[in-house]
Each structure stands twice: as C-alpha cells, then as structure tokens.
Amino acid sequence: xxxxxxxxxxxxxxxxxxxxxxxxxxxxxxxxxxxxxxxxxxxxxxxxxxxxxxxxxxxxxxxxxxxxxxxxxxxxxxxxxxxxxxxxxxxxxxxxxxxxxxxxxxxxxxxxxxxxxxxxxxxxxxxxxxxxxxxxxxxxxxxxxxxxxxxxxxxxxxxxxxxxxxxxxxxxxxxxxxxxxxxxxxxxxxxxxxxxxxxxxxxxxxxxxxxxxxxxxxxxxxxxxxxxxxxxxxxxxxxxxxxxxxxxxxxxxxxxxxxxxxxxxxxxxxxxxxxxxxxxxxxxxxxxxxxxxxxxxxxxxxxxxxxxxxxxxxxxxxxxxxxx
Numbered sequence: 253x254x255x256x257x258x259x260x261x262x263x264x265x266x267x268x269x270x271x272x273x274x275x276x277x278x279x280x281x282x283x284x285x286x287x288x289x290x291x292x293x294x295x296x297x298x299x300x301x302x303x304x305x306x307x308x309x310x311x312x313x314x315x316x317x318x319x320x321x322x323x324x325x326x327x328x329x330x331x332x333x334x335x336x337x338x339x340x341x342x343x344x345x346x347x348x349x350x351x352x353x354x355x356x357x358x359x360x361x362x363x364x365x366x367x368x369x370x371x372x373x374x375x376x377x378x379x380x381x382x383x384x385x386x387x388x389x390x391x392x393x394x395x396x397x398x399x400x401x402x403x404x405x406x407x408x409x410x411x412x413x414x415x416x417x418x419x420x421x422x423x424x425x426x427x428x429x430x431x432x433x434x435x436x437x438x439x440x441x442x443x444x445x446x447x448x449x450x451x452x453x454x455x456x457x458x459x460x461x462x463x464x465x466x467x468x469x470x471x472x473x474x475x476x477x478x479x480x481x482x483x484x485x486x487x488x489x490x491x492x493x494x495x496x497x498x499x500x501x502x503x504x505x506x507x508x509x510x511x512x513x514x515x516x517x518x519x520x521x522x523x524x525x526x527x528x529x530x531x532x533x534x535x536x537x538x539x540x541x542x543x544x545x546x547x548x549x550x551x552x553x554x555x556x557x558x559x560x561x562x563x564x565x566x567x568x569x570x571x572x573x574x575x576x
C-alpha cells in the first residue's frame with residue numbers, strides 16, 4: 253500500500269474536478285487546468301469532455317564516434333528517410349518554436365514530423381500549473397507551433413500546413429493515409445491511458461519521468477507525482493469503462509496488431525518511406541516505448557520491427573538546445 257499525504261490527496265481530487273481536455277481528431281491538443289501529466293483524449297463528439305493529459309518519454313540517442321562514423325550515419329539516415337536534403341530547400345524557416353508538454357501525445361506527433369523532415373525547432377516547456385509560457389496566445393492548448401512568428405495550432409492541422417510548405421503536391425486526402433491518421437486520434441490514443449495507469453506502480457513510473465522532465469518546481473514535482481499518480485490510477489478505471497475496454501493490455505495489443513495488419517506486408521504504410529499516418533502512430537507510441545506498457549506491447553505483438561524501422565527513418569531529433 254502506498255501512502256499519500258493529505259495535500260496530495262487534495263491535489264488528486266482537484267485533478268478529477270479540473271479535468272484536462274484533448275480534442276482528438278478535431279483539436280489535436282491538450283488543455284491542462286491544473287496538474288495532469290498523463291491521460292487520453294476526447295472522442296470526436298464534442299459533447300463529451302474526457303479526462304486527459306500528457307504522457308511519454310523522450311527517446312535520447314547519444315554516442316561518441318569518429319568523423320567517418322558520423323558521415324556514414326548521416327548518409328544512412330538520409331537513405332532511410334528517402335529524403336535528399338534538398339527537399340527542404342524551398343522551406344527554410346528561420347525560427348520554429350514548439351510550445352509543449354513533454355509527455356503530450358499530440359506534441360509528440362508534431363515532434364516526430366519535425367524530426368523526420370529535419371526541421372530544426374526549439375522547445376518551450378509549458379508549466380501545467382500556470383501555463384505562463386502561453387499566456388500571450390488566445391489558444392490555451394498544446395501543441396502551439398510558431399514558424400517565423402506565425403502561430404499554428406492543432407497537431408493535425410500543424411502537420412498539414414507544414415507538409416504542404418515542404419511538399420506542395422502532397423495529397424492530404426489519400427484515403428488510406430487519412431483513414432489511419434484519424435484512427436490514431438479516434439482510437440489509438442484512447443487505449444493508452446488505461447495501460448499507462450493500469451497499476452499504481454505503472455502510474456508512479458509514468459509520473460516519475462514527467463515530473464523530472466516537465467517544468468515543475470521541487471514542491472510541485474512531489475505533489476504532482478504522488479497526488480497525480482494516485483488520482484490517475486482511479487481516473488484510468490473510469491476511462492477504461494468509458495471506452496468499453498475490458499482488458500487494458502488486450503486493447504493495446506489489439507491496436508498494435510491492427511496497425512501491423514494495415515501495413516499488409518509493407519515496410520511502412522507509405523511504402524518504402526513513412527507517410528503522415530506512419531509518423532502519427534510513431535509519434536503517439538514513442539513516448540510510451542520505454543514504459544512497462546510500451547515494453548509489453550513490443551514483446552507481445554508484431555509491431556517491434558515496424559517501430560525499429562521508424563526509429564531509423566525518423567533519426568535523431570532535430571531539436572535545437574538553446575545556449576543560455
């Protein structure tokens with residue numbers, strides 16, 4: 253039994269009363285009223301407001317190697333992406349800034365796109381307690397992306413606008429790709445929170461990462477970790493019921509297998525190279541890859557090969573670390 257102090261319990265109750273909202277396929281964002289570092293998203297029906305949040309792990313890759321190894325790695329990365337560097341020459345913004353929660357699945361969708369297309373971007377981590385970093389905007393959700401001062405909102409809309417800037421002839425209405433992008437927002441995200449918070453231990457594992465990576469003070473981190481984990485453990489049970497999930501892991505495994513079936517033997521849904529649906533699935537799943545739920549998913553389904561191929565295709569992050 254894990255003991256939670258009275259203040260943490262109060263915070264947990266506040267989390268229940270001040271629910272976070274992500275508007276799936278329509279808004280593709282996350283609104284956090286108090287402190288909820290993890291959850292799912294709402295359905296496309298705007299009449300329901302679901303408890304949601306942000307979840308995930310960064311996927312750091314760091315190694316020391318010789319100049320020759322770096323050159324070889326770069327060449328392999330470009331080959332894997334199927335993208336000559338010249339493809340982005342027509343779109344070279346001077347400044348791209350992503351306002352995000354580190355664990356927000358929709359923020360991670362945008363980051364997967366930016367990483368794949370080698371668009372350098374700077375990250376501003378938004379404090380979910382006061383959201384002071386986005387007070388300048390009338391839009392109070394994340395992600396918010398600014399491109400040379402132009403504000404873009406809604407993860408799917410952000411990606412649509414960017415891909416047209418990069419590839420003006422890109423067909424955003426291709427039936428198969430559109431179907432699976434919508435599947436990510438309307439189905440895949442719904443099975444994640446019940447799995448992330450399936451047990452108290454898994455809830456604490458999730459909040460341990462978020463509260464050390466997010467924009468929290470020490471006090472906020474402690475309260476959010478224990479109060480938030482306790483609250484979201486119980487909230488996940490409500491989400492499970494709301495989305496008619498009887499077995500959390502079976503639902504997650506089923507979604508993973510459904511995606512692999514959609515590939516129909518192809519390396520990616522896009523064929524030899526990832527398309528926007530591939531990037532959306534990868535972006536949403538990448539945050540949980542090293543949580544217990546993600547490890548179990550890879551171990552018990554066929555998604556591991558596709559995930560590894562996507563990891564190589566997307567390559568290292570194009571995030572720019574500001575020097576203070």
